[in-house]
Amino acid sequence: MQINADNLIDETNLLHRTHLLLEQHRAFSNQHGEHFNIFSILRMERKEVETHSRFIYELLNHHGRHGMGTTFLEMFITDVLSLENPQGKYIVKREDSIDEDRRIDFTIESADTLIGIEMKINAADQCNQLHDYYIDLEKRAPHKKIHLYYLTLLGTPPSPGSLNGLTDNKYDLIAFNSHIVDWLTSCTKEAAMKPILREALVQYKLLIEKLTGQRQEFNMELAKQLASNSNDLKAALAIENAIVKSKIMLQERFWTMLKQALENQGKAVTIYGGKSVKVISQNYYQNSKGNKNIGLKYPSVNTPV
Incomplete structure (x- = not known):
């Protein structure tokens, strides 16, 4: 696998500038105590x-x-x-x-x-x-x-x-x-x-x-920045793809840890919604986002033989 150094620099720079913009927005948006909402x-x-x-x-x-x-x-x-x-x-x-x-x-x-x-x-x-x-x-x-x-x-x-x-x-x-x-x-x-x-x-x-999502000054400012610079937009799209992959990795890690914990308690755990933890994690984001028909299952009561 080859990584383009120039693209990586663009993405790193965008993340850094976005972080600075976010910090500025947070400071400005709370200058009158707007974050203090009862x-x-x-x-x-x-x-x-x-x-x-x-x-x-x-x-x-x-x-x-x-x-x-x-x-x-x-x-x-x-x-x-x-x-x-x-x-x-x-x-x-x-x-x-x-x-x-x-x-x-x-x-x-x-x-x-x-x-x-x-x-x-x-x-x-x-x-x-x-x-x-x-x-x-x-x-x-x-x-x-x-x-x-x-x-x-x-x-x-x-x-x-x-x-x-x-x-x-x-x-x-x-x-x-x-x-x-x-x-x-x-x-x-x-x-x-x-x-x-x-x-x-x-x-x-x-x-x-x-x-209702009306207090989105930061999103609008960032959107203007991306729309005005093609390199920033390309970097943002690359980051967007990476975010999806990171979400899949985190969900796979969650299901794996939960499955192991249940099995350590003697539960007969099976996966539903896919053949493996990896598959159901991928399907959640790539095929049917928000699908609730995935997860782990096990008998709640041991049925006498």
Whole structure:
């Protein structure tokens, strides 16, 4: 095997310059303490009910401790849901039951309108979920306008199983990375004279930007560098190929060590998803990335003969 010295120098130089760029980015990105995020510190970033549902509901609740009355709610209706802002009393509910086992994340009701919002952070769709929610809203308010929304990090559509034939004109998509971020920006401006509330909104907005991949200044700067220099781009592609091979090596090492540890405990271990540990490690990255049907197996109970 021959190694081209010039190519190796290019790749080494790129790694060094990338490391320097990353260090500069880390220092700059935290100059105002952006890395100090209370949601991240408490490991609550992706908790759908305890974090996102509670925080958003508190803002929508006109009796909320924010002391802003219906300001945040009215902006939510017009800016996020794109609905006219009807006059009169609103009733906002969180975790609103539709049956014994399921709850819609938010409902907002006025004299002539009933709004349902189903939110997904990590959870998968349930069978017939959006279909059943729409039917339930119609039954509750047969003489009101029904609006159903599906809120995800990036505006991902619901699964066919959740819709169960529910047509596109029966629901709308809204997204954290656009609708909610813009709404939080507006809320922050409204809360300018309430510094504690304002900073809480800023913290939550930073969390949403992190979850939706919007805080990627380093990636953009590096992408510009690679696009402007053909040698750097060639070096990056070589590094990319090497990274895949290193991942395969690390996964092979993991399965080998785990297999040995189990066998040392007297387990009759077999490999599934391929002929060997090496094959399943290669297949994971090269043939079907993310395939969960690979690994090791052994009897959990010794069956009497």
